[in-house]
Amino acid sequence: MRRSNTDITIGTLFIALLLAIGAWFLIFSPALDARAFAIEQTSATNDQNELLQTQLDGLLADYARLDEINADLAAVRVDLPVREDLESVRSTINDTANAYGITVVDLSASAPAVVDPSHLVLADAAAAVGKESVVDGLTFTSLVATPMQLTVEGDYAKVLGALTDLQLGDHRFVYVATSQITETEVGSGVYDGVFGLDVFTYVTADVDPTLPESLVDSTETPSSANPFTGTAGTE
Incomplete structure (x- = not known):
């Protein structure tokens, strides 16, 4: 049991x-x-x-920071407007020349062209001054460059000063692609400055990037040393 x-x-x-x-x-x-x-x-x-x-x-x-941001955007639109206005660029160049006491002998513009980002290779140039390039490898389709050719005459220091001011002054950004300053006659103290310039627009989808024909000079003046050579022309 x-x-x-x-x-x-x-x-x-x-x-x-x-x-x-x-x-x-x-x-x-x-x-x-x-x-x-x-x-x-x-x-x-x-x-x-x-x-x-x-x-x-x-x-x-x-x-x-809305007001500050709007001010920054407004400043960017000055350098990269959505529609080209070469008359304002010409005014900037003439004002700079007058400020430095030099004479504008000739100023002409060529047809605008869409910038090819593959031509923006600045790594070596940036490294030379201890910086890193922030543009190499970027992709974009809306940046348009308008080449201009400028010839000025005057004292060497004034011509050089005007050239520097065009690139660094507080106005619409002007890129100096080529520059050559030569004395008109030996010992004359008068110099010719021949500069290849570029101004830029950043167009949007609903904006025609081409310039009105009245603003484009009849004779184009492309620069062989322009880093944007090889860009595709706008239609």
């Missing part, structure tokens, strides 16, 4: 163990999985909220 009671006890314990295991798989395990999933979702939501808060803080900071 004692043996039978032992068997019954063992059997009861075994059944209880089976029931416990079954309860684990049927009740507790799914509940734990659901809890783990809820914790994971909560963590993901918190991370997303933190990201959104960071973005919101950034937008609020930008909004606080």
